[in-house]
Every structure is written in structure tokens, then in C-alpha cells.
Amino acid sequence: SPAHLPEPEGGLKCLIPEGAVCRGELLGSGCFGVVHRGLWTLPNGKTVPVAVKSLRVGPEGPMGTELGDFLREVSVMMNLEHPHVLRLHGLVLGQPLQMVMELAPLGSLHARLTASAPTPPLPVSLLCLFLRQLAGAMAYLGSRGLVHRDLATRNLLLASPRTIKVADFGLVRPLGGTRGRYVMGGPRPIPYAWCAPESLRHGAFSSASDVWMFGVTLWEMFSRGEEPWAGVPPYLILQRLEDRARLPRPPVCSRALYSLALRCWAPHPADRPSFSHLEGLLQE
Incomplete structure (x- = not known):
């Protein structure tokens, strides 16, 4: 339920409604996804700067191996909590699939x-x-x-x-x-x-x-x-x-x-x- 979405500082990872995240400039791309700067609007109206990794989708939808790699990355990040490991906030179950992650504002x-x-x-x-x-x-x-x-x-x-x-x-x-x-x-x-x-x-x-x-x-x-x-x-x-x-x-x-x-x-x-x-x- 959107009313129970955790704040980004909370320990839980959440499903994020598609309309709550808006993507901005492209930050980079990898084997199976592209990363944009984004803004996540919480249910209380507060906005949080985030990084949004979207599954790269071909003309016939996502490739099987790429979808598998994307979901594997989500499942790994869901269980990680360390001050020097990038944090996953949640997942947007839309088209395309999107991971909403902590933004490292100073780049690589x-x-x-x-x-x-x-x-x-x-x-x-x-x-x-x-x-x-x-x-x-x-x-x-x-x-x-x-x-x-x-x-x-x-x-x-x-x-x-x-x-x-x-x-x-x-x-x-x-x-x-x-x-x-x-x-x-x-x-x-x-x-x-x-x-x-x-x-x-x-x-x-x-x-x-x-x-x-x-x-x-x-x-x-x-x-x-x-x-x-x-x-x-x-x-x-x-x-x-x-x-x-x-x-x-x-x-x-x-x-x-x-x-x-x-x-x-x-x-x-x-x-x-x-x-x-x-x-x-x-x-x-």
C-alpha cells in the first residue's frame, strides 16, 4: 500500500509506484541497463534525489539473460546494508523495470x-x-x-x-x-x-x-x-x-x-x- 511506503532512511525496501519517480539526465549505461538521475516523490510529498537504473528493452521486450541479470542484481541489493555499499530504495514494476537507488551526487x-x-x-x-x-x-x-x-x-x-x-x-x-x-x-x-x-x-x-x-x-x-x-x-x-x-x-x-x-x-x-x-x- 502506498500509505505504508518507508522513508528512504528506513531499513525496508519497497515497491514504488511508477508515477512517483521522474527521470532526468542520463548518468551512464551498463551491460543490461541505463542509469538516470531522478526524483522520487514520497507519499508525504517530500522529494528525494535518486539514481534510477532501467532495464534495457529491445524491440521485442527484454532479453531473457538481461532480465535475469537485472532481477539478480535487485535480489542481491535488497539484502545489503553497509555505509560503503550503494543502497537500493525500491523497485518500480513498470515498463521498463526500474531500480531506484541512492544517488551518489559526485559521480564515479x-x-x-x-x-x-x-x-x-x-x-x-x-x-x-x-x-x-x-x-x-x-x-x-x-x-x-x-x-x-x-x-x-x-x-x-x-x-x-x-x-x-x-x-x-x-x-x-x-x-x-x-x-x-x-x-x-x-x-x-x-x-x-x-x-x-x-x-x-x-x-x-x-x-x-x-x-x-x-x-x-x-x-x-x-x-x-x-x-x-x-x-x-x-x-x-x-x-x-x-x-x-x-x-x-x-x-x-x-x-x-x-x-x-x-x-x-x-x-x-x-x-x-x-x-x-x-x-x-x-x-x-
Whole structure:
């Protein structure tokens, strides 16, 4: 009932009437959806700025895999509540289907890192704060039995000048079995340059492969948003990684932080630190 819709600060997720959300400018697009800035009008008349992710619909309606991915992302986000994870407010059951999410007004961390002059580069102390926030959020996702599979600065959003939120849960999967892994069932797009060797060779993802991606995301932060392995064809990236090649230390990255990234890039998943351990190391 619309009379019982929760306020955005409440713990419950809700169904939102189609007419209560109006979409504005396009913020970005992904594999199966487009994201607009929007305004959500609550039953009490109050308006809340939001981000609205709409399912991309073809001429014959939504594709089966895209609809499945969209609904999977909704079901994952419904159960997440963490200060550094983007919050889902609710779902609009219209045409198209729409997720109504918390708006991160300052955009992606990647866009901020690559902003041209006169925008000043982010100070190292702030990047370290973001890394601590990210490690905490990823430890939380791991505790919920989830693997993100798409950790990169493009999927970290700035909720405020000193707060990041992990976003884009389209590739998130539950970790199954005693080995705590998710193995891809067939060819699907993955972010090659961010992936661990076992993900590239066997399609295997785990909390340890997310830790590998955390190391690449750290490298991105200190490289001012450069693309990892730029110019290297995807089929050669795995060969280089298995030959023990690693991304070079960015000039503004301290040797201590770079050694932490190297630990994240240990060849064997069991040798990589956990996110809770990374949180402690970054605190030090």
C-alpha cells in the first residue's frame, strides 16, 4: 500500500509506484541497463534525489539473460546494508523495470581521478581513506557469501568528497560449495585487465579473486585512473600474469602500499590476504 511506503532512511525496501519517480539526465549505461538521475516523490510529498537504473528493452521486450541479470542484481541489493555499499530504495514494476537507488551526487571515482586541470589530484591520504572504506565494504560482501567480480574505480561512487560506495552488482554471484567459489557456466563478458589468473583461465571467482581486483583498483587510484594493461590484448594478459609480470608501481604510490598490492596479486588464491586483514594493514 502506498500509505505504508518507508522513508528512504528506513531499513525496508519497497515497491514504488511508477508515477512517483521522474527521470532526468542520463548518468551512464551498463551491460543490461541505463542509469538516470531522478526524483522520487514520497507519499508525504517530500522529494528525494535518486539514481534510477532501467532495464534495457529491445524491440521485442527484454532479453531473457538481461532480465535475469537485472532481477539478480535487485535480489542481491535488497539484502545489503553497509555505509560503503550503494543502497537500493525500491523497485518500480513498470515498463521498463526500474531500480531506484541512492544517488551518489559526485559521480564515479574513475571520473574524478581522470578529471583534467584545473581539478587538483586527490591527496594520497584521501586515497588511503577510500581504500580502507573499500576493504570494509568488500569484507562485508564476503561475510554475506558474495563475490563482486567487477571491482574497479568505475564502480566506486562518490557519495561525498570523503565517502565512496561500492556499486554495480550486475556481476555479483553467491559463493557456493565447500571451496567458496563461483565458476562461470559459459562465455560472458568479464573485465579482463582486472581479473585474477584463475578467473581468466578457469572462470573461477572467489573472495580471493576480488582481493586481486582490489589490488588493481589500488593501482588505478594511484595511477590517476589509467587503464591497467593498456594496449595489451586480452589473450596476452593471462600469459603475462602467469609469467609473474605485474603492473608497475605508480610514482605517487608508496613502496609499502605497492607491496600490499603485490600481496593481493599472489599467484595462488590462498596466499592473498583477506579483506578484513587488508583493512587492518591499511589502518596501520
